[in-house]
Amino acid sequence: MFDVAVIGGGPSGAMAAERLLELGHDVLLVDPGNRIKPCGGAIPSRTLRDFAIPEEMLVARASAARIIAPSGREVEMRIGDIGFVGMVDRATFDPYLRERAERAGARLFVGKLAGLEERSDKTLLLTLTATGADPASAPVTFSARMVIGADGANSTVRRLMFPPGKRPPxxxxxxxxxxxxxxxxxxxxxxxxxxxxxxxxxxxxxxxxxxxxxxxxxxxxxxxxxxxxxxxxxxxxxxxxxxxxxxxxxxxxxxxxLKPMRRWDNGRNVLLTGDAAGTVAPASGEGIHYAMLCGRLCADAVHTSLETGRASALRQARRLFMGAHGRVFLILGIMQAVWYRNDRFREKFVSMCADPDVQRLTWESYLNKALVRRDPLAHIRVFLKDTLALLGIRAGGHDPVA
CATH class of the missing domain: 3.30.9.10 (D-Amino Acid Oxidase, subunit A, domain 2)
Known part of the structure; x- marks a missing residue:
């Protein structure tokens, strides 16, 4: 009987397992170990600090982004001296995180979840199949008091333990x-x-x-x-x-x-995290940093639930995550709905990216994982330029954002 079984050993699941071990729990970590998630691999420099990631895990550093419009127009956005975009390769990054959790004391099972049942005492029976096992071999069963589903957008945990149709767009x-x-x-x-x-x-x-x-x-x-x-x-x-x-x-x-689910827990003993919960930023598709943070928050919520016996404590993970990042996700969702709908609007969007205020606020928000609040006048300027571009109005006969 494990305190918690974490299904999925990507950034979110590995972070959840590591945090649970820090809090004194017995943890089973399940991952097939035979698949690499398609991912651009970008993380802000803050991720290294927040999650103690050694710089040796970076395969490259980017100091700028080039935005390219349908017409071929290019806008280069340089970061300057406030940080950098680190690049990781998921083929090495994810195994590193799993090994970290295993060194901390997690029991790693290389395989996948085949079945999940809730017993009368609210504990969970997991049926697992080992990666590469003989099809005729018997599956392995484990028990856990709680399960964290960190098994991706097509989460098996979500399919087995949540109502049908519950999945993010x-x-x-x-x-x-x-x-x-x-x-x-x-x-x-x-x-x-x-x-x-x-x-x-x-x-x-x-x-x-x-x-x-x-x-x-x-x-x-x-x-x-x-x-x-x-x-x-x-x-x-x-x-x-x-x-x-x-x-x-x-x-x-x-x-x-591209949108967090409205509820991440089943009200009893299962909690979703990372892609399974939909914590990927709209418009940008950024997910690694958010997944790792989400994993930690879910671990804390499970710990509180186990310590107090209150299943309602599981809700704190989503509440804290959305309290910190919900506004950013909302703004990015609106941005995607407005500016990505056709090439005419994409062209205007790239033009906006040439504006120094837009570039500075974008990089500071991305690198700090928070909306920039210290320069309200810059936000007002960006809002006005954004509105002019949306309406197709040119200020003084010139491109308002050039």
């Missing part, structure tokens, strides 16, 4: 990890810059990206539009970046949730 993300060009630079590519492409031909409702990972590079895009050719769009991205001759290391695709 999502886009489907696809990317290719390729070898970076020799020497680090070719025409249209820079080894220290993230490219973000807003173009309906690449994605009719999201965006495409070229993110350098040192010796490798992630090139991909996402879309919620059924039938959109993500592979073809990714090929076009590689061509535009001068990366067609680079060898493909692996191809990956998966759903990417």
């Amino acid at each position: 999502y886009v489907f993300a696809y990317h290719e990890i390729i070898e970076s060009p020799p020497g680090g630079e070719v025409h249209g590519f820079a080894a220290d810059r993230c490219d973000v492409i807003y173009d309906g031909r690449i994605s009719p409702d999201f965006y495409g990206w070229v993110f350098p990972h040192g010796s490798h590079t992630s090139v991909g895009c996402g879309s919620g539009v059924k039938g959109h050719d993500l592979r073809g769009a990714t090929e076009n991205l590689r061509h535009a970046a001068g990366l067609m001759e680079c060898k493909v290391i692996r191809r990956e695709g998966a759903p990417l949730p």
Whole structure:
């Protein structure tokens, strides 16, 4: 009998397991260990501080982002001296986090959840199958007082323990990890810059990206539009970046949730975290930092519930997360709904990104994981420019944001 079983050993599940161990609980951590989530791999410099991630885990640092409009217009947004965007490769980053949890005392089971039943005493019976096991071999069973579902957008925990249809909206993300060009630079590519492409031909409702990972590079895009050719769009991205001759290391695709669920717990003994709970930022698709934070908050909520015997304590995880980041998620959701709807608006959005106030507030908010409050006049200026751009009004005969 474990105190807690954590299903899924990505950033959120591994952080939840590590935190629970710090709080003195027996933890079972379950992960198949045979899959790499498609991910651009970007994390703010704050993530290293908040979660004690050694810089050796970074495969690259980015000091700027280049925003590209449908017309081909480019806007470079340099970060300056306030931080950087770190790049991790999920093929090495996730195993590192699982190993950290295991060293802290977690029992790691390499396999996946096949069944989850609630007993009359409210404890849970888990049926697990080992990765690579003989199909004829018997499944393994464990018991736990609580379960944290950190098993991704298509969460088995959510499917088994929550009402049907309870899942967040999502886009489907696809990317290719390729070898970076020799020497680090070719025409249209820079080894220290993230490219973000807003173009309906690449994605009719999201965006495409070229993110350098040192010796490798992630090139991909996402879309919620059924039938959109993500592979073809990714090929076009590689061509535009001068990366067609680079060898493909692996191809990956998966759903990417874009809105936190209204409820993360089942009211008794199960709590969702990370992608399973939908904690991926709208508009940007950023999820690693939020997943790791969510994992810690869920661990604290489970600890409180176990200590007090109150299942209602499980709700504190979502309450605290949304209290800290709900406003950012709301603003990003509105931004995606307004500016990503067609190429005319995408063009205006990229024009806005040329504005110094927009760039400064964007980077400070991203790096600090909070809305910038110390410069209200800058927010007013951005709001006015945003409104003018939305209405197609030019101030004084000039582009209001150029």
